Amino acid sequence: MELASLFAYLISFLTFAGIYAVLAMGLNTQWGFTGQFNIGIAGFFAVGAYTSAILTTPESPAYLGGLGMPFLVGLAGATLASALIGLVIGRITAKLRTDYLAIATIGIAEMIRLFIKNEDWLTNGVRGIAGIERPFAGTPLDSPFGYLLVVVAFVVLVYFLLERAYASPWGRVLRAIRENEPATAAAGKSIARFRLQAFVLGAAIMGLGGGLYAHFFGFLSPEAFMPLYGTFLVWVMLIAGGSGNNRGAILGAVVVWGVWTLTELATDLLPTEYATQAAALRVLLIGVLLQVILVTRPQGILPEKPPKLIARKK
Amino acid sequence: MSSSTTTLLDAQEIYGGYGGADILKGTNLRANADEIVVIVGPNGAGKSTAMKAIFGLVKIRTGKVLFQGEDITNAKPEQMVRRGIAYVPQEQNVFPSLTVQENLEMGGYLMTDDLKPRMEKVYDLFPKLAERRRQPAGLMSGGERQLVAMGRALMVDPKLLMLDEPTAGLSPKLIDETFERIKEINAQGIGVLMVEQNAKQALAIASRGYVLATGANRHEDTGPNLLANPEVAEMFLGG
Amino acid sequence: MNDILQILIYGMVLGSVLSMGAIGVSMIFGILRFAHFAHGDFMTLGAYIGLTFIAVMGLSPWFALPAAMIGMAVVAVVIDQLLYRRIRRTQPVILLISSFGMALILRSLIQLIWGSENQTYASGIQFPWRLDVLGGLRIKPDHVWIVLISLGLVAGVHLFLTRTRMGKAMRAMSDNMDLALVSGIPAERVIIVTWIIGGALAAAAGVFLGIDTRLHPVMGWTTLLPVFAAAILGGIGRPYGAIVGGMVIGISMEMSTLFISAAYKPAVAFAIMVVMLIFRPQGIFKGTL
Numbered sequence: 001m002e003l004a005s006l007f008a009y010l011i012s013f014l015t016f017a018g019i020y021a022v023l024a025m026g027l028n029t030q031w032g033f034t035g036q037f038n039i040g041i042a043g044f045f046a047v048g049a050y051t052s053a054i055l056t057t058p059e060s061p062a063y064l065g066g067l068g069m070p071f072l073v074g075l076a077g078a079t080l081a082s083a084l085i086g087l088v089i090g091r092i093t094a095k096l097r098t099d100y101l102a103i104a105t106i107g108i109a110e111m112i113r114l115f116i117k118n119e120d121w122l123t124n125g126v127r128g129i130a131g132i133e134r135p136f137a138g139t140p141l142d143s144p145f146g147y148l149l150v151v152v153a154f155v156v157l158v159y160f161l162l163e164r165a166y167a168s169p170w171g172r173v174l175r176a177i178r179e180n181e182p183a184t185a186a187a188g189k190s191i192a193r194f195r196l197q198a199f200v201l202g203a204a205i206m207g208l209g210g211g212l213y214a215h216f217f218g219f220l221s222p223e224a225f226m227p228l229y230g231t232f233l234v235w236v237m238l239i240a241g242g243s244g245n246n247r248g249a250i251l252g253a254v255v256v257w258g259v260w261t262l263t264e265l266a267t268d269l270l271p272t273e274y275a276t277q278a279a280a281l282r283v284l285l286i287g288v289l290l291q292v293i294l295v296t297r298p299q300g301i302l303p304e305k306p307p308k309l310i311a312r313k314k
Numbered sequence: 315m316s317s318s319t320t321t322l323l324d325a326q327e328i329y330g331g332y333g334g335a336d337i338l339k340g341t342n343l344r345a346n347a348d349e350i351v352v353i354v355g356p357n358g359a360g361k362s363t364a365m366k367a368i369f370g371l372v373k374i375r376t377g378k379v380l381f382q383g384e385d386i387t388n389a390k391p392e393q394m395v396r397r398g399i400a401y402v403p404q405e406q407n408v409f410p411s412l413t414v415q416e417n418l419e420m421g422g423y424l425m426t427d428d429l430k431p432r433m434e435k436v437y438d439l440f441p442k443l444a445e446r447r448r449q450p451a452g453l454m455s456g457g458e459r460q461l462v463a464m465g466r467a468l469m470v471d472p473k474l475l476m477l478d479e480p481t482a483g484l485s486p487k488l489i490d491e492t493f494e495r496i497k498e499i500n501a502q503g504i505g506v507l508m509v510e511q512n513a514k515q516a517l518a519i520a521s522r523g524y525v526l527a528t529g530a531n532r533h534e535d536t537g538p539n540l541l542a543n544p545e546v547a548e549m550f551l552g553g
Numbered sequence: 554m555n556d557i558l559q560i561l562i563y564g565m566v567l568g569s570v571l572s573m574g575a576i577g578v579s580m581i582f583g584i585l586r587f588a589h590f591a592h593g594d595f596m597t598l599g600a601y602i603g604l605t606f607i608a609v610m611g612l613s614p615w616f617a618l619p620a621a622m623i624g625m626a627v628v629a630v631v632i633d634q635l636l637y638r639r640i641r642r643t644q645p646v647i648l649l650i651s652s653f654g655m656a657l658i659l660r661s662l663i664q665l666i667w668g669s670e671n672q673t674y675a676s677g678i679q680f681p682w683r684l685d686v687l688g689g690l691r692i693k694p695d696h697v698w699i700v701l702i703s704l705g706l707v708a709g710v711h712l713f714l715t716r717t718r719m720g721k722a723m724r725a726m727s728d729n730m731d732l733a734l735v736s737g738i739p740a741e742r743v744i745i746v747t748w749i750i751g752g753a754l755a756a757a758a759g760v761f762l763g764i765d766t767r768l769h770p771v772m773g774w775t776t777l778l779p780v781f782a783a784a785i786l787g788g789i790g791r792p793y794g795a796i797v798g799g800m801v802i803g804i805s806m807e808m809s810t811l812f813i814s815a816a817y818k819p820a821v822a823f824a825i826m827v828v829m830l831i832f833r834p835q836g837i838f839k840g841t842l
Contacts, residue, residue, distance in 0.1 A: 096830055098645075107823040108823075110823070114817060281665065283660070391735050406731070420738060423722060
């Protein structure tokens, strides 16, 4: 590979890793900070991506919208729509215990995917939405490198906002809930409200990630939101990096996306007739990687180092 | 005092807890086959923890537990049961969706012989259970559940029965009845070690008693002597 | 009317499949305290193990069924011993994440071994029986067998749980884990038996699904949500509840095609489940959790 194409490859790699880092930080807000087990990430990701696409693409007879709005409006819409969906889902599922929440969220993600796939009037169904504009078209930022800068800016923004929130009294209550729910309830905190707030915040961040993805990739179809890509990779990233820790989430996104990309390079060496097998092999490797991490280093590469608030019960 | 040959249980200077700071700080407990030994003490003294530690449910960091002279420190509950120690936790001590009879069967899970004679023995001791053998334990009253729990523990023909607050939440009449049953069990040659909140009544039937405070022995004496001890009386019995 | 009866039969066939999966999910939840997300892929793997017996040994699907059940029971125990056992002492949620990963591992292995194309057990079309008494209702023999064998398996599980010492120990563990340990019930052995039953029944579900439709690497994953719904509806830890849950979900899913697009069948299962979780989380038959 010559230098220029290697460089282009690196830019695209980092851009994707950045988008996944946003998703992983969204998940960290829900799981790492409050122990809410959301495996419907793909759903929020999809809502964000489609919202931004519908808001920003030029008018089209095939599906709703095509409002031709600017990029930032699209992203704001993505964040807001996903937060709203998160609010609705969070209200329904707030009282569920972990396993039920997991089942409910994956169900919701599947429903969202089915909806996108079958409601052509809104989303153009399986044909998908094409021609989603790159952000800041016509400005110096309109280049792959420019887009990488945009994504990095959002990663940094989300990181600092979350770190602020994490250190605030609000963040301390969240961690207290995760560590010892009964004691926090006894201290007079409305657990359901705090959990819901964290859930909605996490959902909003995932929606933002979806919006960034839509503009970077330029094309959306329901298949992009299968649980594998949208949900499973993000989980592996957060667990590998270290849940409860935003730097871990970012690092995990880069490392796991790196592993995922390397497996692609490796399986690309196989003859083309083995293309489907190659895809399966990659998933297999990532699955095994997750199990190895869970067995050998469940706290991740960068474990959380919280100020111990309450001694863990028994 | 009994000679060491009849000492069933001998817990020596045990330290341990749930992983954080030690809750037990040098607890000593002994029980013989012919005794009812009662542990009393204020809340948080480590009474229940001491029972759990002896039974292998809480990790002992240092110290030793001997049963019939053999070291059983930190052994698995299954081995405890095989050696003849039965333990009845304070709460949630029955299988609610299983019938009374099934609860007893589970108590005798490790026994390879026919469970029928053992079960009949339990029913003889607690005739109330015989009437309700087909009823799910979860549908019974607190007092009845306590009987099921003790019956379950007796299914292994234990040499030592450990009871964690067997009268908690029971009415005064049921408390009397429960203590009567415990005396009967003990009369069959089964040593009893129990934690009790109803200190006055428990010490009245006790051969010996221990007063624990902050994880260590404060007093050790015969039941009547402890009852007569003014300091003990002030701590738990007065008011 | 005829249509509705016909759909009812389809619903019962689907319900049988769901019940077989739901019993395992329910027992694993009761005893190991986690939602087993690889259960759908257990079903798929069971179906493909059956396919191999059919292809290699020339067995009919009905004789491949016990072979697939035994094979999948072995696989389930191996997965537990190699992986789940190592993380059992951590939080249950780690097991949940691990099982989610296991689902993907199994699916990719299936794709690698058997390929990604649709496959069938038997070529050709089975001629249904026509019941003229019921206005020409058509019933496929396969469908009758699926429902009858499922009922037989549920009865077997019920007898096992209520008549044998091991079965009672499983119920005891699902009732009160700590007390089971204190009573000397050997937890690890009970867990292995749980996987044997869960794996075998998942294979039955997969083979039934393969007989009824076709084999595909995601056949189990797409059935997982309705299986969970059936388990929750029936009450966790209740095998006879699971069959009622399975039937209710299966019949509702098929009936829904009269009103809405068939694409939304899984949504029906999901909607019933969410309503159930909100208003009666213990299930119709009051599960043990």
